[in-house]
Amino acid sequence: MISTVTIRAELESYIKKEGITLHQFAETSGINVGTLSGIINGNRPISIGQLDLITEIMGLPEGSYYEMYVDESFASSAPHWRRLRPFLLRCAELRRHDCIQKVLVLLIEDIKQVAGIFETAEIMFEQGLKEAAILLYECVVESERSSHCERLAISYFRLFQIYQKDNHKNFTAAAQFIPYRHRLPEHLVLDGLVMLAELYYVNKDWDEVEKYTDELCNLTEILYRKRCWETPDFRPSRSLVYYYGIGYLYKGACYEFRRMFSESRKWIAKYADLSWFESLDQNMLVEVERYKMFARANLLSIDVKEGRVSRIPEYIEFLKENPSEVLEGLITLLESANRHKFFVDEHLSLFSDEIKYYLSISKQIPDDHNNQDFVYKEQVHTFRCSLFFQKYAIYCFRKKMLAEGIKNTLLSLKFSIRINSKSMMANSMILYEFYRDYSTTEQQTTYIKLCEEAWDNEEEFSMDDYANSIC
Template identity: 55%
Template sequence: MKHTSTICAELEGFIKREEMTLHHFAGTSGINAGTLSGILNGNRPIAIGQLDRMTYAMGLPEGSLYDLYVDEFFAPQAPHWRRLRPFMLRCAELKKYGCIQRISNRLCKDFWHISGIFNTAEILFEKGLYEAAAILYESVVDSEHSSHMERLAISYYRLFQIYQGDCRKGYKAVIQFLPYRYRLPEAYALNGLLLLAEVYAVRSSWTEVENYADELSELAVKLYKRQVWKSDDFNPDHPLVYYYGKSYLFKAASYEYRGMFEEARNWISQYADLSWFEGLDQQGLDEVNKLKSLAEANFINLEIKAGDRNRIPEYVCFLEEHPDEIVEGLTILLESANRYHFFIDEILFKFSYKIEQYGNVDTDHRLTQRVATNSYPEKLSYNLRCSVFFQNFAVYNFRKGLHREGIKNLLYSMAISVTLNNKEHIFNSMVMFELYRRFASDQQCQTYNNLCRNLWDHEKVNILGGSNRVYV
């Protein structure tokens, strides 16, 4: 029975139009003439590599025949995963997402294929082919009948990772993931709780940050008591001490950002010295030292925020030795300077080269999907810190009467906040802009209007259901 009639018809038509022999086409495509004959006679299926070589020999763009291939893949019945998975990988590489969706829709009619769909999604995720993986994870979520299946929890977790930077899908992914966070394998659960704390920190939702930091601490303590580091099956992305320390770091941050400095100091002390932690390898020791260094800096942060200017020279030395902390450090110095009415021009000049870099962060305010990687949460955190820095720098400029410069920095902050969907910071930027609008140039007003329009283009989806464009 012929399984490739449509593709064969395309191939036969091409050979006839080009007045080629089968052997000539075999030489051009690199496919054995006997194999080609078997394919044309319907006696053997087409492998994906052979299809790609045929497509190239016919002068067609890569993947041009994939839509036809999907239909004939299922004649007379669904193919084995040995052939199907390589095809789906090629579809993902060529961004043929429609083909993946069609295959998934067909396979989901048979419950026994869900395991293969999930395993393929995991392969795609590991290869960084996130959009294709998301299609398959969505299929697992829609088709899995048992809420206790581990692959269902992992699918929700992966969708959370993939969509965390998407302003609309990200919120839905968080809500869907929450009930499944403790049905994950424990190593994934640690990452999931950490990611929840990070995502809510970017949104300045400090009550939620504190809640998930508490859950992360409780899970880390439970695993520590079980001495999980002795098991070869326990392979989280980071040492256990990292999650334990991070839980207290987020806890301290939630109090610090709300101005509750004494409470923040108590929580900082919880991760200041974790050398007592058992089961530390070199990576774990490195994390302990990083947390210790952060704690020392954060203790100084609190004193500077409380108005102690005598600690500033020491803190500047720390920032010079730890350039990754400069944006956070400058923000703290600006907050203190604005609150207690002093100036730090010499320090800002010293780090002016870094400030210039902060103005070049990703401010794509089309609000497109952001895909998770291992470094993605750190990128979100970095962008958040840049947004806060520029808001404080704008206030500092306004205090000095540098209104155009202040508005420039305010617009930097707003652009970054829009990409993060941090409504608190967006609101702050809009209020300050309106207060100083009379000092803005025409170009600055146009930039502000463009940011507002892009923000509305996203928000109207939630407010109006995405229907009927509203012009403002």
């Protein structure tokens, strides 16, 4: 319902009530007196900047007249995007999503407005106004009639980007994006495929990881042959050598996790030396060196996982030289020790500070596992923390350190819930059940709370229901 009160009438009433002249209001607000006169007389539209100044001088909260502004702007026809876009961006800044929704409902009556909606969504995304951008991208998705339209594909891609860290919406967003992935500009396809590989990697769905890494590897090789870097429209977020390397890195990891080590070695060789890439700048040379380091790390890791104990000293020296690889290295040591039935206490003691650090990370995880401000929200890192504590728990159980083993099992479960990794959650829960009889009352309570977090239908069953059912 359109309000009968207008912003102009409110302004005029304020000036009369305060007993000031139009010139005085103009001087205070910094708005030209002629412009103010035109606004009051209805001869000049109000810009969002002018509206904010008027609202401030009147002593009202920011955005007080925004709903009224929408009604007045659409009174006869949709305003020009030159006026509308700054208003939507300001609404996004103030989180006035209600006003954005109201504008979208009015705009979408004219299908030709979809292009302007999409362009504004892109500006919001670039400015970090992602909550508001979601509303516009979803509007594009619902309104775009051509399934082959590039902006439809980009909208699905952006929604996947935004929801990538949302453990409840990331798979849905991915599923919606997947059919459109090859309708994106090539430089965005690269990022989309990396994101899909990462999403399925943390859920240990190796077939899906391999599917998207194959697509990534094929695309990067095609782009390289086409000398894509010479094309001005090719603007990827990272260098081509990065995408080439990460495709084969994830592909090799798929086979390493499946314990198909000889196959993994074949793919590691693909990124071990990328110095043959043409037009390598300084940043790209850094990437080449990183992949060389990753290749050495993964080859050593495979040797250790195969039970070659003689390779452990060299692996330990490598980890000391490359602190960023310590977490992955500890996982490798524990996995090999557990599988081949030996102990590595003397090696673990060398990294006691790092282990304490991972324990401290677990204490920083907020109770709300959907908290997007959580500093350790990066999914692959969280996956590795979960995997580390799971391997460490098994190691402790082997040493008959049952209390410590249960503690680490619960930590693994806690991390796996944060990334909604079903396979990791299942493994941690099964491991806990094996040793449930040795858990303390406090650990049992912690386990129940974690299970409640993992439960998909909290409104149907809660911890209170559990407590009542056993009383």
